[in-house]
Amino acid sequence: MIIDVDNQDWTGGQIGNNDNSDDVKNIDLTKVHNLSGPIAVEGAEPGDCLVVDILDVTPFEKMPWGFTGIFELENGGGLFAREFRSRACKAIWDLNGVYASSRHIPGVRFAGVSHPGLIGTAPSPELLATWNERECGLIAAHATSVPPVAFPPExxxxxxxxxxxxxxxxKIKKEGARTIPGREHGGNCDIKNLSKGSRCYFPVFVKGANLSVGDLHFSQGDVRTMSFCGAIxxxxxxxxNTSIIKGGVEKFGLKQPIFLPSPVDPMYSQKLVFEGLSVDINGKQYYMDATVAYKQAALNAIAYLQKLGYTREQAYLLLSAAPIESHVGAIVDSPNACVTLAIPTGIFEHDILPKPxxxxxxxxxxxxxxxxxxL
Amino acid sequence: MIIDVDNQDWTGGQIGNNDNSDDVKNIDLTKVHNLSGPIAVEGAEPGDCLVVDILDVTPFEKMPWGFTGIFELENGGGLFAREFRSRACKAIWDLNGVYASSRHIPGVRFAGVSHPGLIGTAPSPELLATWNERECGLIAAHATSVPPVAFPPExxxxxxxxxxxxxxxxKIKKEGARTIPGREHGGNCDIKNLSKGSRCYFPVFVKGANLSVGDLHFSQGDVRTMSFCGAIxxxxxxxxNTSIIKGGVEKFGLKQPIFLPSPVDPMYSQKLVFEGLSVDINGKQYYMDATVAYKQAALNAIAYLQKLGYTREQAYLLLSAAPIESHVGAIVDSPNACVTLAIPTGIFEHDILPKPxxxxxxxxxxxxxxxxxxL
Amino acid sequence: MIIDVDNQDWTGGQIGNNDNSDDVKNIDLTKVHNLSGPIAVEGAEPGDCLVVDILDVTPFEKMPWGFTGIFELENGGGLFAREFRSRACKAIWDLNGVYASSRHIPGVRFAGVSHPGLIGTAPSPELLATWNERECGLIAAHATSVPPVAFPPExxxxxxxxxxxxxxxxKIKKEGARTIPGREHGGNCDIKNLSKGSRCYFPVFVKGANLSVGDLHFSQGDVRTMSFCGAIxxxxxxxxNTSIIKGGVEKFGLKQPIFLPSPVDPMYSQKLVFEGLSVDINGKQYYMDATVAYKQAALNAIAYLQKLGYTREQAYLLLSAAPIESHVGAIVDSPNACVTLAIPTGIFEHDILPKPxxxxxxxxxxxxxxxxxxL
Amino acid sequence: MIIDVDNQDWTGGQIGNNDNSDDVKNIDLTKVHNLSGPIAVEGAEPGDCLVVDILDVTPFEKMPWGFTGIFELENGGGLFAREFRSRACKAIWDLNGVYASSRHIPGVRFAGVSHPGLIGTAPSPELLATWNERECGLIAAHATSVPPVAFPPExxxxxxxxxxxxxxxxKIKKEGARTIPGREHGGNCDIKNLSKGSRCYFPVFVKGANLSVGDLHFSQGDVRTMSFCGAIxxxxxxxxNTSIIKGGVEKFGLKQPIFLPSPVDPMYSQKLVFEGLSVDINGKQYYMDATVAYKQAALNAIAYLQKLGYTREQAYLLLSAAPIESHVGAIVDSPNACVTLAIPTGIFEHDILPKPxxxxxxxxxxxxxxxxxxL
Incomplete structure (x- = not known):
């Protein structure tokens, strides 16, 4: 059976198609995510595998636009919230068929890797209890952190x-896990390759599977959440559409979802690649920390884009929204993790390659x- | 000018084409890496960019084989050294033209992404001092760690x-940085996409640039070093060949090398993708730790390969050596980082897709x- | 300016979503093509180049289906009309997001390369006269051919x-060229790679360019018209959207349109390839005839698909509708032209590869x- | 069993690495092709399928160069021999690892799709008789053609x-078919995608299969033989290596070879595409002639390359040698066949895209x- 589900954007419509970022600054993050579902699938039982073919992800015909935002340090932040002392910024994207372009970031146009940022089955009571226990433990251990390290039921x-x-x-409001992180059921994984055309295999934890979905993205880089709200x-x-494989959890050893990417993701074969190590901008050495390494690769890319004339904020938004690829290179060559970030050159109107x-x-x-x- | 450079393998020939792993167990790691160079490039000066076109990487005609090893916990280890209490294991690969196959891991054959695991310019004395300072600081802070967190000059x-x-x-022996980690000059980055056909832009730190190269890999997954010696x-x-762009460091904002990948890397469009979160196998919650998340994705993939009949060790070696792709998904969705690991299905003799x-x-x-x- | 244009199917709605092919048998071909336009573009003048970015091609929301037909020998025919003594056949395709599948050809599902089969600027009176003259000349030289070799104004x-x-x-009805063949202005070229996401450069022959478009295809193989009505x-x-490059005809030497394909065409890297020579099924030798060679490659592919259980008619329809690739191999190796036809293996539910x-x-x-x- | 076979170039060394084309002008074409083989495969019998995995195709280490030639009208000719009144021309290519570049065609560099231009099993006496009969029939029907339409045993x-x-x-000299055209056994098909890494399935006609191979190409466009000697x-x-599938001819319906292309062919995703119709340069209308259409697409591409500064001869050679793709678009839209020719933009040093x-x-x-x- 083929199912069409309407989705609000993840903020429930708090961001407008306009030219300042006050709505981003003032966003109420207690209200997220706005999801659709849960949808019960007849015949699904715990231990089964729910196969979901994502056939299409498309903006409403009357709303052919999307947004990418940098959040304030005090309200969500973003990967460089501290380094950049981030103030709210945003870019509005016009969505025309396969392409996105933005009046706020001129000179680029790219085909989207459209996908749901969040899709997942419902947890069993036992799994939910595990989530709450381990995350509240982390919160307790870092009680004063800004931004917080995790979010308890609220x-x-x-x-x-x-x-x-x-x-x-x-009961649900008091015990239900907040949907910010991805978990064993899928959820807010922000994996761009879970795109339209992909086939996903979810573990089922409760009768009916109870699939929820939302947080649609027109496009995103590999690390969507760089600027917190980094996708389009x-x-x-x-x-x-959905089908069920009985006993699939055991058959495939499913601890988390697995999936087959779509054959129609954009193909930009030429890429310019930046590297990053687990040494931060202050020269501090970390041990095999891929997150630190990723951040350095992103900073190196931002520096390059600034040489081309983009502002730091534009570059930050662009890396979050465009079909950037990031690979974990080495994480055993002590002490440095090495991560790469690849920018497709074909998304730019001008030639961005290094020239003599x-x-x-x-x-x-x-x-x-x-x-x-x-700023 | 086109330059051909002969390279020993990174161990200097300590591993043999045979059917037990005693040589891996007994390897002397003080002797690595065996590199070729340094090669001075006429006209290169600090602040320039050294452009290196990697035209070919090929085994010696008389040695058409390579190896992948899992190292003992006490001697190098590997990503799962502790989880698996790793004992030495290895696979010997026969290299036939574009393909690798192994009598130790039957049922797979794949085209190589051949590349140098290690390539880089020489550091200036100042840069070298920075390296030694920050790494020795880390060592001092984790003095009793096994395996060690980093390696001082030795x-x-x-x-x-x-x-x-x-x-x-x-003086060199006493002050020279060991070549285990990648650093700002490139070095042991183990980036598979620095493959034959790629064009690399290195910052130059000393007169002549002094390029060194070695640790040739016939193939590798995105995280080569999973099993420590994970590539082929x-x-x-x-x-x-080489050329120089005067003042390239400033022109391109080069803090580390950048590069253009090759147009001839193997193309396997269908992939089966596994996800991992920053919650370890004991259920411990980490904060946005992409390394932990990567390890879980790898463990999920290993579990799946075991369902197909591979042993844990074979799966571990295969994920290290084959053209696996790993992407950093989300690292802002507190507290979970999400990392994916994609296995090309076309490298297997049998159909590995999930079936009802x-x-x-x-x-x-x-x-x-x-x-x-x-074991 | 972005323009949305509604299009009937090329037959003007003569084919229904049902389970017999009588509508194909009885089709009135004097009525085709049903196009939309002409659309005048402000500022376009003869000698300019009209740049058209094809942003999207999508079925009406209320009509998520399409058709592929084999036409009767006496009414349109098809590439094998004579060899197969073709009777009317058809397949109805359900279009779900990026995918097409058909109850009439089970076991396949593929992502579409959606495009307009026909798009082009208007000819000048001189160009039109040239068309009519050369085509009427051909008709005169083959007056008794069935089906006719070309179609005069009607x-x-x-x-x-x-x-x-x-x-x-x-005057238009009497002198206007029928839209069956592609010509110097573009027109009915049936090039699948003129797909959504592509950028096309058309020569302008009259003031305003007068662009017409229609014959939308959800998908098609390289040789759409194999079964006459071979696309979906x-x-x-x-x-x-459109823009103009002044004097583009001279700037680019445009005798016919040129274009940049889309970055989002489906990527099926594994293909099974069939060859064909310019020797027909009766063993007759032709001199360098790529059309004959193409037909043999298609026949070889049909024979293979029949071994898998498809009927000849299903195979014929499938090769016309799916994203098949066909390349001209050699056309100087006298006397044989050699043409290949590549079927993506990933569109089939089952493994179609040759097995021992x-x-x-x-x-x-x-x-x-x-x-x-x-039949 | 893995087999290494040494091959002379197809002319047997008649062309030199120098800067004039006199050797091309004076070539003795009675001496071609210089092949290696036949190689008998143990156990192969008529009706079997010979599986050949092409693992590598590489120049001799001491001869890292190749050539592309335009032949004189009177001696071999080429696709445009008559239109261009072709005089002998050539380009020498330097082969460096994955790349080819030429002092005779500056500004381009591309990765090769290396393959044997000619590979095939031996015909049975009956099949050989069929070949001779049908080809001699063609010769008889066009006895005065220059160049000849086919070549009898000689x-x-x-x-x-x-x-x-x-x-x-x-007996062999008198009855053996000349190797110029491809035939049912494979032979001189000049299919670039039969490249290193591909797996080919040949029909076996005689005991031992008797495989012959030669005419190695470092690279070639889809229609290699455009300039007669169009590949590198x-x-x-x-x-x-080889294996046998017993009864494979019947199992797979093999009338000619089928194959799986290599996963390591160069990937240049951005292409500029030219179209051609079956109307020749004199405006003569042909009926569905894909060969005429192909020639017009090539002429349109040559005209474009001339706008960039290449001579007609350089453009002609480049289109023959580089990884150009050509697709048969439509061949039922009477009277025009439509063929496309796609040039990868990434092989050029400069940006060749149309600009305002x-x-x-x-x-x-x-x-x-x-x-x-x-000239």
Missing amino acids: PIGAWVGQDLPNQTLE EMAGIITF EGLTKVNYGQCAIRSDGL | PIGAWVGQDLPNQTLE EMAGIITF EGLTKVNYGQCAIRSDGL | PIGAWVGQDLPNQTLE EMAGIITF EGLTKVNYGQCAIRSDGL | PIGAWVGQDLPNQTLE EMAGIITF EGLTKVNYGQCAIRSDGL
């Missing part, structure tokens, strides 16, 4: 939405910033 | 090799293990 | 459609045939 | 080579021409 702003008995609703976020429709004569700097203006002008 | 086994005045030789290591010849009826288990024997039979 | 069934003065309308024909919407034990034959039923049962 | 220059009884030798011809080594300001013309000199200066 009734305020919880989006449950169905017409449920009051007692049930309260959109409202739209996801189309999929150097790079040509173009004035691309700036992305949307706060109305008070703070 | 005269024993140091491979300098040129006919140098004694005093110079001693080989002895052979690298062919490249489950997976067919085949007996593939075992890889080469220690002659005392310990 | 008032009956001509689809002009605008509210024009009677005299103008009559559909009604739907094409979205594009032979191929497994599955019963796939039959496509839609005539209600009188004639 | 003792002069025949290259049989083995130490055979005189009577046998004479080289002397070198082919490595392959037009194309930049560079002086690339000329290829090697006759010492008497005639």
Whole structure:
């Protein structure tokens, strides 16, 4: 059976198609994610594998636009929240068929790898308890961290939405895991290759599987969440069909979802690749830390894009939204992890390759910033 | 000018084409890496960019084989050294033209992404001092770690090799950085996409650039070093040419090398993808740790390969040696990093896709293990 | 400016979503093609180049289906009309997001290379005169051929459609070239790679360029018209934007359109390839005839698909509709032209590769045939 | 069993690495092809399928160069022999690892799709008789054609080579088919995708299969033989292994070879595509003639390359030697066949894409021409 599901964007419509970032600055993050579901699949039982063919992910015909945001350090942050003392910024993207382009980041146009940022089955009570226990443990161990290291169940702003008995609703709000991280059921994994055309195999934990989906992205780099809200976020429709493989968890050794990527992801064969090591910008040496290494690769790429004329904020947004690839190179060559970040050259209007004569700097203006002008 | 450089394998020939892993167990790691160079490039000066076109990487005609090894916990280890209490294992690969296959891991054959695991310019004295300072700092902070977190300059086994005045030789042995990790000059980055056909841009730190190269790999997954010696290591010849872009460091904002991948890397479009989160096998929650997440994705893939009939050791070696792709998914969705690992299905003789009826288990024997039979 | 254009299917809705091929048998071919346009582009003048970015090609939301037909020898025919004494057959395809599948050809599912079969600028009166002269010359030289070698202007069934003065309308019907073949302006070229995401450069022959478009295909093999109506024909919407390069005809030496294919065409890297020579099925030798060679490659592929259980008609329809690739190999090795036809293996539910034990034959039923049962 | 076979170039060494084309002008074509073999495969019998894995195709280490030639109208000709009144021209290519470049065609560098131009099993006496009959029939019907439409068995220059009884030798020379065209056994198909890494399935016609191979190409476009000697011809080594599928001809319906292309062919995703119709340069209309259409696409591409500064001869040679793709578009849209020719943009040093300001013309000199200066 083929199912069409309408989705709000992940913020529930808090961000507008306009030219300042005040809405990003003032966003209420207690309200996220706005998901669709849960959808019960007849015949699915714990231990089965739910096969989901993602057939299409498309913006609403009347809303052919999306957004990418950098969040304030105090409200969500982003990968470089501290390094950049991030203020709210955003880019609005026009979505035209297979392509995205933005008045806030001129000179680029790319085909989207459209996908749901969040899709997953429902946890069993036991699995939910495990999540809450391990995450609350982490919170307890880093109680004063800003931004927080994790988010416990939180009734305020919880989006449950169905017409449920009051007692049930309260229980869900009080015990339900917040949807920010991906977990064993899938969830907010932000994997760009879970794109339209892909086939996904989810473990089933409860009768009916109870699939939820949302946080549609028109496009995203490998590390969507670089700028916290790094994909091209959109409202739209996801189309999929489902089938069940009985006993699939045992048959395939499924601890988490597995999937087959789509044959129609954009193909940009020429790429310019940046490297990063697990030594931070202050020269501090980390031990095999791929996250630190990834950040350095991203910083090296941002520096290059600045040589071409993009602002730091534009570059940061672009790396989050475009079909960038990032690979984990080495993580046994003590003490340095090495991570690469590859930018497809074909998304740029101009030739960005290194030339003996150097790079040509173009004035691309700036992305949307706060109305008070703070950066 | 086109240059052909002969290279020993990274161990200097300590591993043989045979059917037990005693040589891996007994390897002397003080002697690595065996590199070729340094090669001075006329006209290169600090601040320039050295362009290196890697034209070919090929085994010696008389040695058409390579090896992949799992190292003992006490001697090098590997990504799962502790989890698996690793004992020495290895696979010997026959290299026939574009393909590798192994009597120790039957049922697979794949085209190689041949590349130098290690290539880089020489550091300036200042840069070298920075390396030694930050790495020795890390060592001091984790003095009792097994395996060690990093390796200081070490005269024993140091491979300098040129006919140098004694005093110079001693100084180099005493102060020269060991070549285990990649650093700002390139070095042991183990990036599979630095493959034959790629164009690399290195920062130059000293007059002549002084390029060194070695640790040739016939093939490798994205995280070569999973099993410590994870690539298909080989002895052979690298062919490249060089040119110089004056002032390239400033022109391109080069803090580390950048590169353009080759147009001839193997193309396997269908892949089966595994996910991993930053929760370890004991259920411990980590904060945004991409390394932990990568390890879980690898463990999930190993579990799947075991369902197909490969032993844990064969699966571990295969993921290290074959053209596996690994992407960093999300690292802002607190607290979970999410990493994916993609196995090309076309490298297997049999269909490995999930089927409603489950997976067919085949007996593939075992890889080469220690002659005392310990695993 | 971005333009959305609605299009009927090329037959103007003569084929229905049902299970017999009587509508194909009885089709009125005087009425084709049903196109949309002409659209005048402000500022375009003869000698300019009209740049068209094809942003999307999608079926109407309410008509998520398409058709592929084999036409009767006496009415359109097809590449094998004579060899197969073709009777009307068809397959209805369900279009779900990126995928097409058919109840009439079970066991396959593929991502579409959606494109307009026909798109082109308007000819100048001089160019039109050239077309009519050369084609009428060919008709005169082969006056008795069945099917005819070409089609002269024909008032009956001509689809002009605008509210024009009677005299103008009559002149157009009497002199306007029929749209069956592609010509110097583009037109009915049936090039699958003119797909959504591609950028096309058309020569402009009249003021305003007068672009017309239609004959939308959800998918097609390299030689769409193998079964005459070989693509997955559909009604739907094409979205594009336009710009002008002044004097582009001279700047680029444009005698015909040139284009850049889309980065989002389906990627099926594994293919099974068949060869064909310019020797026909009766053993007759032709001199360097790529058309004859192409037909032999197609026949060889059909024979293989029959071994898998498809009927000749299903195989014929499938090769026309799926993303098959065909290359011209050699056409100087006298006397044989050599042409290849590549079938992506990933579109099949089962493994179709040659196996030592032979191929497994599955019963796939039959496509839609005539209600009188004639084949 | 893995087999290494040494091959002369197809001319037997008649062309030199120098800067004029006199050797091309004076070539003795009675002596071609110089092949290696036949190689008998134990156990192969008529009706079996011989599986050949092409593992490597590489130039001799001491001869890292190859050539591409345009032949004189009177001696071999080429696709445009008449249109261009072709005089002998050539380009010498330097082969460095994966790349080819030429002093005679500056500004391009590309990765090779290395393959044997000619590989095939031996015909049975019956099959040989069929070949001779049908080809001699064609010759008889076009007795005065220049160049000839086909080549009958010809003792002069025949290259049989083995130490055979005189009577046998004479019989072979008198009855053996010349190797210019590809036939049902494979042979001189000049299919670039039969490249290193591919797996080929040949029908077996005689006991032992008797495989012959030669005419190694470092690279070639889809229609190698455009300039008659259009590939980068080289002397070198082919490595392959063989296995047998009993009864494979019947199992797979093999009338001609089928094959799986290599996963390591160069990937240049961005291409500029030219179209051609079956109307020749004099405006003559042909009926569905894909060969005429192909020639027009090639002429359109040559015109474009001339705008960039290449001479007609350089463009002609480049299209023959580089990894150009050509697809048969439509051959049912009476009366026009439509063929496309795609040039990868990534092989050029400069950006060749159409720009609003037009194309930049560079002086690339000329290829090697006759010492008497005639063109």
